Amino acid sequence: MERIIIERTIQDFRAHLKSEEKSQNTVExxxxxxxxxxxxxxxxxxxxxxxxxxxxxxxxxIESGYAIRSVNSVLASLNSLFLFLGWRDCRVKALKVQRQxxxxxxxxxxxxxxxRLCRAAQGKHNERLNLILQTICxxxxxxxxxxxxxxxAVKRGEAVVSLKGKTRTVFLVKPLQKKLxxxxxxxxxxxxxxxxxRTGKPMSRTNIWREMKGLCEEAGxxxxxxxxxxxxxxxxxxxxxxxxxxxxxADILGHSNINTTRIYIISTGFEHRQRMERMxxxx
Numbered sequence: 001m002e003r004i005i006i007e008r009t010i011q012d013f014r015a016h017l018k019s020e021e022k023s024q025n026t027v028e029x030x031x032x033x034x035x036x037x038x039x040x041x042x043x044x045x046x047x048x049x050x051x052x053x054x055x056x057x058x059x060x061x062i063e064s065g066y067a068i069r070s071v072n073s074v075l076a077s078l079n080s081l082f083l084f085l086g087w088r089d090c091r092v093k094a095l096k097v098q099r100q101x102x103x104x105x106x107x108x109x110x111x112x113x114x115x116r117l118c119r120a121a122q123g124k125h126n127e128r129l130n131l132i133l134q135t136i137c138x139x140x141x142x143x144x145x146x147x148x149x150x151x152x153a154v155k156r157g158e159a160v161v162s163l164k165g166k167t168r169t170v171f172l173v174k175p176l177q178k179k180l181x182x183x184x185x186x187x188x189x190x191x192x193x194x195x196x197x198r199t200g201k202p203m204s205r206t207n208i209w210r211e212m213k214g215l216c217e218e219a220g221x222x223x224x225x226x227x228x229x230x231x232x233x234x235x236x237x238x239x240x241x242x243x244x245x246x247x248x249x250a251d252i253l254g255h256s257n258i259n260t261t262r263i264y265i266i267s268t269g270f271e272h273r274q275r276m277e278r279m280x281x282x283x
Contacts, residue, residue, distance in 0.1 A: 003049040003087060005038040016084050021165040025144055025205070033077035054078060054092050068095045109230040111238065113221045117212070120219040129211045131183055132195055132203070136228055138176045140235035140253050143228035145170075147193045147202040154180045154194065161254070168254050236264035 010031055017027045040060065041053050057078075061071045072094040082090040114137055121130035135141070135149055145161050148170070153159035157177050159170045172180065184194055193202045209227055216223040232253070240249055250261040 003085075003090070004047045005034065005041070005049060005081075009085070010034055010038075013081055013084055017080075023144065023163055029073075030077040030080060033074045034081050037074075037078055049087065049090060051090050051092070054090055058092055062095075068097050071095055072097070107225060107230075108237075109221075109225045109234050111234065113219070113225065114231065114234055116219040117215050117221060117226065120215040123218060124215070126211065127183060127186075128195060128203075129208075129215075131179060132208060133212070133231060134176060134179065135195075137231040137235050138173060139170050140232055140239070141170055142232060142254075143205050143208055146195050146208075149180070149195065150193055151184055151189055151191050154184060163254070166254060166256070168251070170252075233264050236261070240265040 013034065014027060014031060017030060022030070037054075037057050038047075040057050041047055041049055058071065058075060061074060066074075075092060075094050079091045082088065114133070118130050118133050121127075121133060132146065135146070136143060139159075141148075141159075141161065142163070145163055148159045148161045148163075149172075150159070154172060154177060157172050157174075159172065161168055161170050180194065187194075189196075195203045197203060197207070205228065212226050212228065213223055215221070216226050236249060236253060239252070240246065243249070246258060246261055246265070249265070250258045253261060253264070255261045
């Protein structure tokens with residue numbers, strides 16, 4: 001029987017991912033990857049899914065300039081689908097990635113740049129965005145976890161975050177708690193999520209990303225550095241710089257794999273160069 005991916009296949013896969021308690025963002029990401037592959041297969045291979053078609057798609061992504069991690073992310077989505085369908089022979093290997101020793105400076109947000117973004121938000125009288133920046137950076141939560149920052153959580157000084165089948169407690173330090181309590185009082189928010197739109201819905205990742213980009217010019221920060229996840233990275237680097245405890249950091253960030261945490265704390269090229277120069281091995 002010829003293997004093809006139809007809309008019913010995709011919807012069945014969606015139901016499977018939800019039963020696995022994948023987050024909504026993860027589910028949508030997997031389905032986008034599957035649909036993109038199905039469209040490629042339809043043009044290249046008459047819709048039939050074969051191991052050769054998957055290998056061809058893998059090569060297509062590489063030749064199209066996708067980063068190695070992006071290619072592997074797509075392949076993970078497809079391999080998950082094939083495992084669900086029982087098409088084990090269609091699975092392909094991920095590309096090998098050498099662990100980075102340092103990260104490009106142009107991609108990592110510095111503490112000084114973060115502070116300038118907060119001041120720019122204040123300058124635009126956007127206290128909601130200012131506090132979103134400080135909440136993500138001050139706790140290390142994911143942008144998708146912001147709805148767990150509720151009136152009740154702020155009053156307790158801690159939020160219980162349940163996402164991706166895991167539950168953890170996120171502490172709100174006193175200075176942040178004080179700012180959030182004042183914001184709640186000013187906005188007259190009685191209960192539930194505090195970062196909401198005018199219609200009362202939680203702020204979406206897209207809206208937050210767009211508002212953050214709007215601060216770049218005034219803050220004098222490269223737009224390529226400005227997106228919510230980089231605030232989480234900054235939290236991780238500052239925490240590790242003080243504590244030097246990667247296991248504790250992994251727990252705080254909600255990582256099940258410590259290797260994921262390692263990616264967050266690698267130093268910039270500038271910092272790496274400074275450490276090498278302090279070794280004074282050139283005579």
